[in-house]
Amino acid sequence: MKICLLTYRGNPYCGGQGIYTMYIARELVKLGHEVHVIQGPPYFPEMEGVHIHYLSNHNYFNIKKDYIKPHKPFATFEPLNFYEFVASKFGIFPEIETFSVRAFLKLKELQKKHKFDIIHDNQNLGYGFLLIKLLGIPFISTIHHPLSIDRSTWFEYPSDFRLKIKRVLYYPLIMQGFVARHLDHIITVSEDSAIEINKAFGVKQENISVVYNGLDTEIFRPLPGVKKKPNSVIFVGNVEDRKKGVVYLLKAMTLTKNRFHLTVVDGGAPNRMYVTKWIDKFGLNDRIHFTGKIPGDKLIELYSQHQIAVSPSLYEGFGFPAAEAMACELPLVSSDGGALPEVVGNHMETGYVVKSRDPYGLAEAIDYLLDNPKERERMGKAARKRITSVFTWENAAREMVEVYREVINAYS
Amino acid sequence: MPRAKIWGFLAVILSAGLFALSVFSFFIINNGDFSTFSSVDLNGLNSFTYYSAAIPVAVIALWVLATGFWIGWVILTIKVVPPMPEIVEKKDNSKIKAFFLCLITAALAALLVYGVYIRSFWSLAVPALVISAVILGAIFWVGMAIITTRATLPVNKK
Numbered sequence: 001m002k003i004c005l006l007t008y009r010g011n012p013y014c015g016g017q018g019i020y021t022m023y024i025a026r027e028l029v030k031l032g033h034e035v036h037v038i039q040g041p042p043y044f045p046e047m048e049g050v051h052i053h054y055l056s057n058h059n060y061f062n063i064k065k066d067y068i069k070p071h072k073p074f075a076t077f078e079p080l081n082f083y084e085f086v087a088s089k090f091g092i093f094p095e096i097e098t099f100s101v102r103a104f105l106k107l108k109e110l111q112k113k114h115k116f117d118i119i120h121d122n123q124n125l126g127y128g129f130l131l132i133k134l135l136g137i138p139f140i141s142t143i144h145h146p147l148s149i150d151r152s153t154w155f156e157y158p159s160d161f162r163l164k165i166k167r168v169l170y171y172p173l174i175m176q177g178f179v180a181r182h183l184d185h186i187i188t189v190s191e192d193s194a195i196e197i198n199k200a201f202g203v204k205q206e207n208i209s210v211v212y213n214g215l216d217t218e219i220f221r222p223l224p225g226v227k228k229k230p231n232s233v234i235f236v237g238n239v240e241d242r243k244k245g246v247v248y249l250l251k252a253m254t255l256t257k258n259r260f261h262l263t264v265v266d267g268g269a270p271n272r273m274y275v276t277k278w279i280d281k282f283g284l285n286d287r288i289h290f291t292g293k294i295p296g297d298k299l300i301e302l303y304s305q306h307q308i309a310v311s312p313s314l315y316e317g318f319g320f321p322a323a324e325a326m327a328c329e330l331p332l333v334s335s336d337g338g339a340l341p342e343v344v345g346n347h348m349e350t351g352y353v354v355k356s357r358d359p360y361g362l363a364e365a366i367d368y369l370l371d372n373p374k375e376r377e378r379m380g381k382a383a384r385k386r387i388t389s390v391f392t393w394e395n396a397a398r399e400m401v402e403v404y405r406e407v408i409n410a411y412s
Numbered sequence: 413m414p415r416a417k418i419w420g421f422l423a424v425i426l427s428a429g430l431f432a433l434s435v436f437s438f439f440i441i442n443n444g445d446f447s448t449f450s451s452v453d454l455n456g457l458n459s460f461t462y463y464s465a466a467i468p469v470a471v472i473a474l475w476v477l478a479t480g481f482w483i484g485w486v487i488l489t490i491k492v493v494p495p496m497p498e499i500v501e502k503k504d505n506s507k508i509k510a511f512f513l514c515l516i517t518a519a520l521a522a523l524l525v526y527g528v529y530i531r532s533f534w535s536l537a538v539p540a541l542v543i544s545a546v547i548l549g550a551i552f553w554v555g556m557a558i559i560t561t562r563a564t565l566p567v568n569k570k
Contacts, residue, residue, distance in 0.1 A: 068554075068561040073416035076554045086550045155492045158499060161506040168483045247499055278499055357493060 001033045001404060002114055004107065007122040008099035010039035019320070020142065021122050023214060025050045027397030036114065038106050040099050053110065055102045057081075057095060061088040091169040096176075100126025107132055118404050120187075125176040133182065138411040140185040140403070142211075145193045145317030145338065146200035147171045153243035153314045157274070177201040185407045187400065189213045189318040190339030209403045212342075213318045214393030219296065220327035222384070226304035231260040231370060234306040234330070236299070236321040237313075239266045239275040245312040245335060246275055248359045250282050252312075255363035258370045262288045263306060265299060303328035307376060308369050313337040314356050319344075323391055326351065326383035331376045333365040343391070350386045351379065416558055423555030427548040434541060454531040466536055470528045473539035477521040484513030 007021040021037060022044045028035045029049035036051040043054060058067055058081055067085075069075060076085050080098045087094035107119065119132065121141040133139055151171045155164065180186060180201045186208045188194050194208045237244045246264075253262065262284075266272070272290070279285055291302070303309065309325030315338040316322070323343050325332050334344045335356035344351035352369060354361035369376050442448050454462055487510035527535025 066561065068557045070416075070561060073558050073561065074419065076557075077551075082550070082554075085554065086546070089550070089553075152490060152492050155490050156495055158495050158501060158504055159506075160504075161487070161509045164487050164506050164510075165483050168486045169479075247496055251496065251498065281498065 001118065001401070002036075002116045003028055003033050003404070004036045004038065004110070004114075004116045004119045005122065006038050006103050006119065006124060008040040008096060008124045009042065010037070010044040011042035020144070020213065022047070023216070023393040024397060024400065027214075027393045028401070030394075031397055031401060033401070034114075036110065036116070038103050038110075040095070040102075053106060055099065055106060057098060057102075058084065059095070060085045061093055061095060091166045093170050093172065096124055096172055097126040097128065100124055100128025100179075101131070102128070104128045104131040107135060111135055111137070117408055120400075120404075121183075125179040125183075126172075127175055127179065129179050130182060138184050138404075138407045140187060140407055141180065141183050142187045142189070143176075143180065143193070143197050143201075144189055145315070146173070146196050147176065148173050148200040149196060149315045149317075149338070150241075150243055156314070157242050157247075173200070184411060185209065185403065187211050187403060190342050192339040192342060193317045196338075209399075211396055211399045211403065212391055213320070213323075214396040215320070215323045215327055215387055215391050216393065217327050217384075217388045220300060220303075220324045220387075222329040222380075223301060223304040226301065228307050229261070229305055230307070231258055232263065232306040233260050233308045233310055233366060234263045234265065234302060234325070235310050235312075236265040236324070237311075239264060240273060243313060243315045243337075245314045245337065245356060247278055248335075248357055248362060249310055249312040250275075250278050250284060251359035252362035252366065253284055253287060254282050255359060256367050256370075258367055259287070260366065260370060263291060263302060264288060265291045265294060265302065267293055299324075300328060303330055306330065308333060308366060310362065310366065311335065311340060312356070312362055313340060316340050316343075322351075323387055326380075327387040329380035329384045331369050331379035332383060333362060333369065335362075345383075345386045349379070350382045420555045420558030423551050424559065427552040427555065431545060431548045431552075434544065438537075438541065449533050449537065452533040454533060454536075457531075462531060466528050466531075469536050469539050469543070470524060472543055473524055474521055477517045477524070480517040481514050481521070484510040484517065488514060 005021050005025055010021065021039070025035045025037050026047055034051075035049070036053060038053045038055060040055050040057055041059070043052075046052060058075065060067055067076070075081055080101060084094045084098050103124075110116075116137055119137050119139045121129065121139070123141065123143050125141060125143070129139065148171070151167060151173070154167050177200065180197070180203050186197060186203050188197055188208055188210055189212060191210055194205065194210050197203050197208060198205050235246070235249060237246075239246045249262070253260070279288055294302070303325055309322070309330040309332045311319060311322040311325070311332060311334040313319065313335055317339055319334075319338070319340045322332055322334055322340055326344070332344060332351040334340045334351050334353050335358075336353050337356040341353055344353055347353040352365040354365050369379070487506055524535055524539070
């Protein structure tokens with residue numbers, strides 16, 4: 001099968017969506033398919049057997065200064081770039097839209113030579129995809145979760161009118177909903193996400209297939225001989241992403257009887273705006289350590305050094321940090337936000353599941369696990385067993401190919 | 413001077429000049445007497461001629477106003493769990509502001525449609541002026557960025 005994957009940000013080191021295309025491409029190649037990837041920056045590295053096509057952009061939304069490239073000073077006046085420039089000045093996130101148009105132009109050129117059997121997008125859903133539909137190739141998309149959830153969880157936190165306007169403009173929900181309804185099929189990564197996509201975008205349930213994400217359990221594994229720090233808890237995720245529920249974990253820290261130390265693995269200091277205020281407010285400055293951005297091997301070492309991992313999210317479409325911690329044999333305290341219960345498995349067997357937005361429940365769970373070392377060990381082992389048996393990229397790719405075949409058959 | 417900078421200066425001068433010209437033609441040339449414009453009679457135009465200009469301008473203006481209304485509506489109607497009391501610092505009056513945003517944008521949209529219907533000069537002139545100001549502003553901004561961007565790498569003094 002000739003498969004073309006689209007991803008507007010290829011970076012495999014920035015959250016669930018980033019690593020998705022890279023692993024799926026790798027596994028599809030292993031299964032003997034011809035895989036092309038059209039990706040936007042930041043790009044993922046060259047991979048054996050995968051044909052990578054690059055689409056550049058100027059990232060006007062994030063780069064406020066020095067966006068003129070000395071070697072291409074007039075690039076901003078090119079139509080798509082100029083639209084991106086003007087829209088970003090009004091707080092709109094135009095990268096999705098412009099990527100979809102650029103991807104159409106690229107596909108038009110590639111299709112002459114490669115004759116793809118299917119095109120598979122990774123949560124872009126820009127208006128340009130309606131043009132791609134005109135190429136007459138089966139076209140599907142993976143939606144990890146609808147962005148309406150990010151928007152509503154963001155509104156749960158106090159902010160002013162100006163910031164709220166910015167947030168409403170930022171999420172292109174009308175466009176994504178419209179485009180999602182016009183694609184041939186939607187893949188998502190959990191049963192919960194499938195329900196949310198149906199609710200938010202009106203995509204029919206029969207047009208949605210669930211294919212669970214995988215995890216590289218060769219990389220995420222317990223390291224032998226690493227000593228655990230006493231009373232240590234780890235949280236991995238972007239602390240400014242409000243759906244991660246960090247504030248509930250901070251509140252829980254004030255309620256536990258064990259005075260534990262929390263390690264936060266996040267994107268680094270420039271990305272911290274609100275959380276430092278909340279830490280001051282709860283008086284937790286001496287109990288929290290931020291690592292900032294760290295390489296993968298350091299993260300695995302940190303998992304091995306800690307006793308418990310916590311995932312207090314208000315919502316997760318899948319929840320990679322939870323799965324990673326489980327794969328490293330860490331007992332996990334998780335909220336029941338979104339798909340987390342699907343990933344974590346049975347309460348008290350493979351993880352400790354509490355209600356989301358419940359700091360008291362979180363505190364009780366953390367105390368329970370800190371007080372019971374045998375239970376921690378048993379739960380950690382069961383957690384890894386679950387991840388290695390259910391969530392592999394190989395399974396994901398095989399199921400994906402089944403979906404591809406069904407869509408191609410229905411299309412022809 | 414590098415060629416890029418020359419074009420940057422041209423973009424700045426051209427956009428600033430065109431904007432100054434529109435300000436001059438609207439506000440200065442008639443000594444602030446706007447009654448001259450109000451008496452412009454667009455009814456004499458053929459309907460096809462009038463609407464070929466009015467519809468594109470009105471559609472863009474209505475799209476902007478609809479976006480404003482939609483933003484206000486989302487903020488006004490979104491249902492979320494209230495924030496944890498410990499992190500609330502001040503009273504949030506966003507919903508009141510959102511209500512006024514909806515009201516103002518809806519009123520302006522109605523006014524625009526009515527103005528286009530009765531062929532008022534202002535219903536076309538004001539949106540056209542705003543749209544061109546945004547485009548000229550963007551060209552000016554990029555031009556300035558081209559002028560101030562270092563065209564070559566700094567000299568290594570060592």
